[in-house]
Amino acid sequence: MWKKTLALSLTSWMLASVAAQAEPGGTITLYTSQPNAQVTAALDGFAKVHPKVKVEIFRSGTTEIMTKLQAETTAGNAKADVVLLADEVSMSQLKKAGMLLPYAEAKVDGLPKALIDADKTFFGTRLITTGLIYNTNLVKTPPSSWAEMSKPEIAAKTILPSPLYSGAAAMNVGTLVQQPEFGWKYYEALADNKAVAANGNGAVMEAVARGEKAYGIIIDYMAFSAKAKGSPVDFVFPKEGVTVMSQPVAILKSSQNQEAAKAFVDWQLSEPAQKMAVSQGYYPAVSSIEQPKGYPPLGSVKLMQVDLNILLEKDEANKRQFSEHFGG
Template sequence: MKNASLRHSAAVAASLCALACAFTSTTANAQQKTSLSVYTALETDAMRLYKEAFEKANPDIEVRWVRDSTGIVTARLLAEKANPQADVVAGLAASSLELLKQEGMLQAYEPKGFATLNAGYSDTARPPSWVGMDVWAATICFNRVEAQKLGLPKPETWKDLTKPVYKGRISMPHPASSGTGYLDVTAWLQMWGESDGWKFMDALHQNVAQYVHSGSKPCQQAATGEFPIGISFEFRAHQVRKAGAPVDLIFPKEGLGWDVEATGIMKTTKKPAEARRFADWMASREANQIHANWWAVVAYPGVAKKLDGIPDDYEQRFARNDFNWSAKNRARILAEWSSRYESKVAGR
């Protein structure tokens, strides 16, 4: 009996030791995970897929997203310049990242596989301070059912939207809070010149019912019929159309404002090795295959798929876009826009 008792005690001790070792190992692995703070304006639909795929490929790193709309993230990063909290910025507009670059806040880094990417969608400097992921462009969401009820013709151009028939029927994103709103404004100013660009926006303002704080919301409003016309972008337009909303996608003939979702590493990160691994992965074919779930144009050639409602010559419709100019003139443009149109901002 004594020997049996000893054997039982030894077995229990061994089991406890195994459990303790396993717990210690698990705790050690958890402690070894590096938390990477990533500021983003990515659509919430996409964030989970990026996090899961990156962490599967890099199990020792945990992505901690800090998300808001483009303008809010940009303002927060600039406000934190003296004490930066982000390690990486991903899924933010290239026009915003170019501004951060001009402020000396980004670390130049060429990720692995960069030579494979379409260079036209990344910083022109070498090494680049920001690297493109995908492109998004202006799209008008037009609810054909509501429009028919109201007797509204289908617009084909930006300038069509200034016709009196559309008075009070249009919603548009606020350019200070929405990257989509800002790409619209800067595209109009670059396409027509500043004098004619502001004249167009003055006329458009007469027909705008509301400026909202999201690039997605105008298309969602068009989908529900709140306003039959929403100036938005193709990701959300494609999504609401796919969900069955009676929305037509219109790509105005004069040209489309566009921007690039991109990745950049903060110069002040205390985790440079992990930040570079994140940048490497975001430039990979695997990441670009995730981009292609929603975007008709991605940085990795040959990965994008045909999306319903997006024309084959989509890229050829992009207007001229100088990111450097958009970044340098951001404060001036937003101040002028606000002085003219702030009265119709949602919630004011």
């Protein structure tokens, strides 16, 4: 009997030991452009599943994050383990530079193939569209299209985010200038008619909510979230279509704690994380999860077609040309 008891004890000890070894721990550093409150909520959710992993954060606009990553990598002092950015173009730049770790075993069940990088170096975590916001106290007739935003009487009251700071803005600018009916002549008209550029979507949100500007170009969840909290704003999906991003997550090849980094990626793609994204006002990446209350089904929203290869190729040139029109 004692031999059987000893064997069972040894088996239990070995299983516990293996489980302990399998459970990731230590510290990882996350570089992200996600708003602070949302990052905090995400880390709280992750900690409930992986309490042994400590996550440190650097949060800024996408452009600053990219600059920091490049500088650290060049100096041989990369500090980030995981990056969570707004757009696929920025992630594609990191992939092209050989900075991302392929993660073939990522838990992508239910994730559309379009949101999975072909080499599994990055994965979309939610869907974000860019459209129009307006102040309901200042605007009697809501705008319905991108085209009318360039009219003198509207452009003069419009604020837009700068691609020099925001990855979402870079995606939107790059997409609109690919459309034959817009191109750079559209942004020239906005600038000539006195539209102004702010750093990021948060600055656009504040300016329109306070009534400093009547109109703005912005990502959807910020407008819907502000409206739900009582701000005098509303959001419009322009009839020509909207740009869409997937806020991809990726692991840096230089990560010193790849197991914990992989756990973070898997959690971002999990059902609890997807439901949290919905509660924060995002369209979920997994189609089986219902979109936020009050949002139209994504299938009913017209999405603009865009060539991501051209976006990647023209990204720096687009930023320079935008700066020529709006400064920065």
